[in-house]
Amino acid sequence: MPQDTTRLDAKVAFLSDHPMFRDIARGALVQLCHYAKTRKYRKGAVVFSKGDPGDRLLVVMSGTVKIGISAASGRSTIFNLVGAGELIGEIAFLDGSPRTADAIANAACEILSFDKRDFQPFMESQPALLLKFIDLLCRRLRWVSQHAEQIGLPDLQTRLARTLVRLGDRDAVDGKVAVTQQELSEMIGMSRESINRQLRAWVAQGWLRLGHGHVVVLDHAALQATAAEDAPAG
Amino acid sequence: MPQDTTRLDAKVAFLSDHPMFRDIARGALVQLCHYAKTRKYRKGAVVFSKGDPGDRLLVVMSGTVKIGISAASGRSTIFNLVGAGELIGEIAFLDGSPRTADAIANAACEILSFDKRDFQPFMESQPALLLKFIDLLCRRLRWVSQHAEQIGLPDLQTRLARTLVRLGDRDAVDGKVAVTQQELSEMIGMSRESINRQLRAWVAQGWLRLGHGHVVVLDHAALQATAAEDAPAG
DNA sequence: TAGCAAGTGTGAGCCAGCTCACATTCGCAC
DNA sequence: GTGCGAATGTGAGCTGGCTCACACTTGCTA
Numbered sequence: 001m002p003q004d005t006t007r008l009d010a011k012v013a014f015l016s017d018h019p020m021f022r023d024i025a026r027g028a029l030v031q032l033c034h035y036a037k038t039r040k041y042r043k044g045a046v047v048f049s050k051g052d053p054g055d056r057l058l059v060v061m062s063g064t065v066k067i068g069i070s071a072a073s074g075r076s077t078i079f080n081l082v083g084a085g086e087l088i089g090e091i092a093f094l095d096g097s098p099r100t101a102d103a104i105a106n107a108a109c110e111i112l113s114f115d116k117r118d119f120q121p122f123m124e125s126q127p128a129l130l131l132k133f134i135d136l137l138c139r140r141l142r143w144v145s146q147h148a149e150q151i152g153l154p155d156l157q158t159r160l161a162r163t164l165v166r167l168g169d170r171d172a173v174d175g176k177v178a179v180t181q182q183e184l185s186e187m188i189g190m191s192r193e194s195i196n197r198q199l200r201a202w203v204a205q206g207w208l209r210l211g212h213g214h215v216v217v218l219d220h221a222a223l224q225a226t227a228a229e230d231a232p233a234g
Numbered sequence: 235m236p237q238d239t240t241r242l243d244a245k246v247a248f249l250s251d252h253p254m255f256r257d258i259a260r261g262a263l264v265q266l267c268h269y270a271k272t273r274k275y276r277k278g279a280v281v282f283s284k285g286d287p288g289d290r291l292l293v294v295m296s297g298t299v300k301i302g303i304s305a306a307s308g309r310s311t312i313f314n315l316v317g318a319g320e321l322i323g324e325i326a327f328l329d330g331s332p333r334t335a336d337a338i339a340n341a342a343c344e345i346l347s348f349d350k351r352d353f354q355p356f357m358e359s360q361p362a363l364l365l366k367f368i369d370l371l372c373r374r375l376r377w378v379s380q381h382a383e384q385i386g387l388p389d390l391q392t393r394l395a396r397t398l399v400r401l402g403d404r405d406a407v408d409g410k411v412a413v414t415q416q417e418l419s420e421m422i423g424m425s426r427e428s429i430n431r432q433l434r435a436w437v438a439q440g441w442l443r444l445g446h447g448h449v450v451v452l453d454h455a456a457l458q459a460t461a462a463e464d465a466p467a468g
Numbered sequence: 469t470a471g472c473a474a475g476t477g478t479g480a481g482c483c484a485g486c487t488c489a490c491a492t493t494c495g496c497a498c
Numbered sequence: 499g500t501g502c503g504a505a506t507g508t509g510a511g512c513t514g515g516c517t518c519a520c521a522c523t524t525g526c527t528a
Contacts, residue, residue, distance in 0.1 A: 069383055077386040095372035100379050130364040137371035138329035145334050148382040152311040152423040189386040212494050446524055
């Protein structure tokens with residue numbers, strides 16, 4: 001089956017380029033990929049939901065995924081927006097409890113997944129891989145802690161500036177951050193309207209440029225200064 | 235030196251009873267304890283500060299420690315209150331970056347600490363210990379995610395109820411949670427006065443009893459119901 | 469046992485950000 | 499190109515929770 005071989009090769013190629021897996025011996029990687037599945041999701045599709053059993057480890061191969069929670073009331077909170085190359089679902093996968101959050105495809109995605117039965121014995125035999133998981137979890141903790149820290153802040157200005165700086169530092173291409181105002185509002189926990197008004201104010205000051213589905217940061221330094229202040233002076 | 239032996243024995247005894255370390259061979263544990271230091275902190279003392287190098291892993295032997303951030307403006311945010319037996323400072327210790335948060339003794343404490351140079355080589359030779367660290371990090375991530383989730387909620391009632399339930403489930407002795415209203419306010423990110431008013435309302439309904447430095451949960455079910463609602467009905 | 473610091477209880481006024489209700493603009497699919 | 503849905507822009511009230519300002523209580527410690 002030439003098609004199967006092609007798909008297998010694609011998985012192996014993808015993983016052998018991935019910081020998490022690149023140090024694994026090629027033979028072991030091929031073995032692992034035999035058991036790995038890939039699946040496509042269209043925009044808005046549910047990858048997993050809070051409370052599901054966490055028996056698979058997922059790797060985003062293309063597209064982006066929203067990690068968050070949508071309450072019954074319709075209000076939803078976004079913890080993180082993750083893109084190609086990122087692992088998702090690692091918490092529940094690693095500690096065996098149900099999913100902590102929902103994962104929703106934010107754009108058409110292709111996602112690779114490992115079954116726990118296949119992956120876990122492999123993982124436990126590789127201390128180097130365990131160390132990489134530890135690093136990953138630390139990185140996540142830092143991200144979530146920063147997030148928790150800033151939504152504790154009182155004023156919109158600081159929260160929004162901090163979020164833009166944080167997203168910009170991580171995801172921006174030439175200062176352009178692909179995020180809608182609705183998404184910002186769900187990350188920050190304030191209304192879209194308020195976000196919009198603040199963004200416009202910054203556009204008027206020449207700090208930003210707005211477009212449909214994205215924000216372009218023009219004056220990173222000014223934003224960072226606002227993000228650093230506890231009580232804005234203006 | 236009989237005193238040194240006694241102190242060594244105390245450390246070994248403490249660790250061999252600790253879920254994180256209990257499976258380690260006694261000989262190795264004794265070896266580890268030779269390098270471990272204990273230190274006492276009085277209430278309010280700084281154990282470490284955000285930005286410090288994270289070159290030690292700490293274990294609380296007695297007392298409690300506040301993990302949080304205090305902003306220049308005086309406003310501070312508490313992420314977690316940890317008690318005897320808990321590890322602290324594990325994130326910076328494990329990934330080598332600076333401390334994410336401040337740790338302040340919340341009551342007189344005794345804290346055991348390992349130097350990274352001694353502990354890390356030991357740790358990396360023990361996959362079982364690595365797995366325990368992974369579990370620990372997952373637990374922390376769940377805690378912080380829950381925290382982030384609830385401070386995203388709009389209304390005080392739900393946030394406070396959720397925090398009380400969460401603290402109660404983890405720390406309560408006969409429904410009694412040792413926490414001041416000031417601390418609750420810093421955990422939840424709302425003013426002490428607002429917290430106080432809501433707590434009194436619940437006392438009037440017979441759900442709680444208040445004391446100096448603690449809250450007694452009388453009707454856990456009612457609180458949990460309030461915590462579950464998105465928009466409280468009255 | 470008196471004094472003091474920490475913790476708690478309570479009122480009054482104010483204002484940032486919310487909600488509601490639209491108009492407008494963009495970009496994709498057909 | 500032409501709908502159409504998604505994203506953005508904007509005004510007008512309203513209000514929950516903040517701030518400020520104090521009194522009261524508790525329990526430690528000197």
